[in-house]
Amino acid sequence: MVPPRILVVGAGFAGIECVRRLERSLAPGEADIALVTPFSYQLYLPLLPQVASGVLTPQSVAVSLRRSRRHRTRIVPGGAIGVDAKAKVCVVRKITDEVVNEPYDYLVLAAGSVTRTFDIPGLVDNARGMKTLAEAAYIRDHVISQLDLADASQDEAERASRLQFVVVGGGYAGTETAACLQRLTTNAVRQYPRLDPKLIKWHLIDIAPKLMPELGDRLGAVALDILKRRGIEVSLGVSVAKASPEEVTFTDGRVLPCRTLIWTAGVAASPLVATLDSETVRGRLAVTPEMSLPGRDRVFALGDAAAIPDLSKTDGAICPPTAQHAIRQGRALADNLIASLRNQPLRPYVHKDLGLVVDLGGRDAVSKPLGVELRGLPAQAVARGYHWSALRTNVAKTRVLTNWMLNAIAGDDFVRTGFQARKPATLRDFEYTDAYLSPDEIRAYTAGAASGG
Template identity: 45%
Template sequence: MTRPRIVIVGAGFAGYRAARTLARLTRFRATVTLLNPTDYFLYLPLLPQVSAGILEPRRVTVSLPGTLRRVRLVLGEADRVDLDGRTVHYTDPEGGRGTLAYDRLVLAVGSVNKLLPIPGVAEHAHGYRGLPEALYLRDHVTRQVELAAAEDDPVTRAARCTFVVVGAGYTGTEVAAHMQRLTDDLVHRHPLRAGMRPRWMLLDVAPRVLPELDERLSRTADRVLRERGVDVRTGTSVKEATHDGVLLTDGESVASRTLVWCVGVRPDPLVEATGQPLRRGRLIVDPYLQVPGRPEVFACGDAAAVPDLDHPGRSTPMTAQHAWRQGAVAGRNVAASLGLAPAPRPYHHRDLGFVVDLGGAQAAANPLGLPLAGPLAGAVTRGYHLAAMPGNRARVTADWLLDAVLPRQGVQLGLVRSWSVPLDTASPELARTAGGPPGRPDT
């Protein structure tokens, strides 16, 4: 008999966990295929440490072929899903076209940057959703400090030393916290004139930082950032962006060469292209993660509006914690639908708390609802990440130990240029077809 074909689209938190669960449950009784643009799973929560020079880039990447031994990896970007024909059409990294047929489909395509209709943002801001953006930000910030150190014009020097982060959620807060420490370290090697120091601004329209998390975590993060000199502006955002700076919604004009866009995410456009019912851009699924009317299709992670059984009428938030656990449930339920596992079970989430790494020994955490701050929270945060990572634990630990005793290497690698990391990550064709910079300066 022909083995059933299971196709998983996306190897983020949800897709990777679904693939690992299915590999364990099916044990060669089904063909499990994973379609993903890269050959690694990216552990997103540690990206700010890559930008800050604490971790080497490969530490936050986990090899898909190396850790998913019974899963077939296909490198490619999904272009279209034909639900009636039960096929997924994709483009490989070299522009070739391919098709995958399935008996069961798991959509775990994740999310892309949330774009707002603000003049100049798409042209002059950079997002923070992947390894290229993290590497680019590190090079760019290092370059600005080095150029400012040799700059005679005080206005240009101040602009190069002003860094604006929009979005004080989980990602934006950690980026501002870690990068502020990096620039302080850099200026010790490139002293700025007249006692100047880098200026970091963290903006958000919400009334507090980390608005989606516990208020105690928010207060801790706000205090740590302000004590370090970060200019935290709540109730404020960007009205317009140019190459020379940003205009804020309160009317202030800020000269800057750096705009980091961390305002949030939206589901990958492939979800909308399926033509199935959506809720706030996410594919509607039942508690078993199945698409209504399409019992062969499952969805999880940021792409799916999964019912929150503890709060009827709501969907689970778009967080890595939910995606990771939904991936396991999706994998189990797919196997159960094929008779390869016990009865399916609904997704029910128990909140274990959140951790926010603020750089150095500082963090904010509430494991099991217990609020922590300072070095203890820092230890809990790093312990949580080590436990959550599906690989590279020894290498990550080694980098942390080296960072504690050795100075960071503040150099530009020049591997990622500005034009290769456009803010609109919803347009993979741009990255595939771009043959060079479209005339935009990289400074």
């Protein structure tokens, strides 16, 4: 008897936690597990700002899938670009650009998210994201290159524009990115005697009225004060009206000479979601509390790709797209898959938020574990302790801890490593948002599988 095929799409927090649980809990031969992912690592996304600022090396936050799995899972090196739920086939573009069909009996959609953009003139061509490892490495090179180019320039206007930096998004990603990179440039400018430190300006803007509202008023005010004391100009209730290679126009009318625009204003579910032609909530697949997709036999979705009802609240809320929820959803969904295989009832996902941590670089941090408000070194200890413990392999833990210790002792370095291309890369170049198929294209690719060919 051929064992049922479980296909997991995505190697983020949700997908990897689901696979790990399945590997530990399923009996040998009970099911075949396959994982679709273009990269052979799980990206520890919350530490990307520290990669961008050079505190951590890129390899430190790329947790090897080969080390963290039990070798029962077949890894398909590519990205899912369409799903034919009727034929029970997922269309995958491998890293060689070959398009293949992956049939399944159970499908787990943990495809994650991409950077959310808006119809703002010049945005997608001139902004850089902070969603992938390549983007973090690219931004580090780009920021350091602006210091090098400003130092070499004889044109005061060019120099001023290269030393202005804008980060859009007052959530965790944007705030930590602005804080960590501002610290990098503050330390780096000491190596540039021709540059006036006062010319380096960092701007953090967000259309929301508060910075990281999840922190609450008191901790939010503390975080805002830390940023302002460092010289970061924070503008709330403001966004980008248009962007060009050499300036950014804000919605309040200000025009800022600037060659670095970092966009972290939220995320949107992977475009893979649209290929299923299913109901969505805020762009995410509408699923049951058990994380199954209504009307799609044995299809489940979780993480950033799914709108999972938050049963800890009573106002019809859905779970926020955070790593904390994704990890626990992965475990819960694995248990439900096993229950389905064994003809047992499924259980709804229920989890209360355990708090949050925000690392602002150096000794600055704010944290709220289990509702307890912390700031300064205690908050920093909690933030880094949480991130360190969440890393899935001892090798990754050792690399991150060593990097932190080296940075604390030796300080930052300011070497460009070659990611800075002559042609600036766009959001599409990093996140491949134009790679997905239309419904007709999906049917064409899966016709052979549906007919047994």
